[in-house]
Amino acid sequence: MSVRKRLIAGLPDGIRPLPVSSVCGGSILNLKNKHMRMHYKCTPLVSDASGNVVLSFDYMEDITTLMTTANGYWMRFNLNGQPAHWHSDRRKTVRKDILSPREKLLIGLCQKGHAIGEIAEMVSVSRQTAKNQLNTVRNRLFARDNTSLVQLSLLAGLLDTTS
Structure with missing residues (x-):
């Protein structure tokens, strides 16, 4: 089809x-x-x-x-x-965006160059939880890795590029 x-x-x-x-x-x-x-x-x-x-x-x-x-x-x-x-x-x-505000925050932190451990600390979760949450979003958007996830999110207008 x-x-x-x-x-x-x-x-x-x-x-x-x-x-x-x-x-x-x-x-x-x-x-x-x-x-x-x-x-x-x-x-x-x-x-x-x-x-x-x-x-x-x-x-x-x-x-x-x-x-x-x-x-x-x-x-x-x-x-x-x-x-x-x-x-x-x-x-x-x-009838909602493909990413939640929390998922956009995680991707935005990746975009700013933060490592998984830093992201986990910034959002007050374990390193494994941060890793799992990013993996879930990567799978949903079919992104190859975190860098690709950021690029796809920017292309699709999912991230606020003003901050």
Whole structure:
């Protein structure tokens, strides 16, 4: 099933247009018939007269090196002013952001160059808990490692870049 059809199948009825901001991990074949994992940013989705969704990408980048080899992808978008996401593991729209504020904090600390032990101390958890929490987020976003997790989060607009 195409990305477009999977997206539409997982959405609540009656949502048009759907302002998708980011799709991470969608797979395409390049001209050399090799699979690439992509990050797309697109304008709001609209339906044509026959109900087909028209995709218009503003931005597309190969992120194969940032992602694990696990099959899957996720989308982050805005529903009625609130963040929402769709993940290939669940195959349904979830009306909250793909990352919790705590997970964003952990990734932000990684972005600032803090080691796992320092992060654990800063958020008052054990080293193993901090490691497990970052591992959970890496798996959800299909990130290869913590550096890739930070890069994917920045690409998808998950982190506040002003602080």
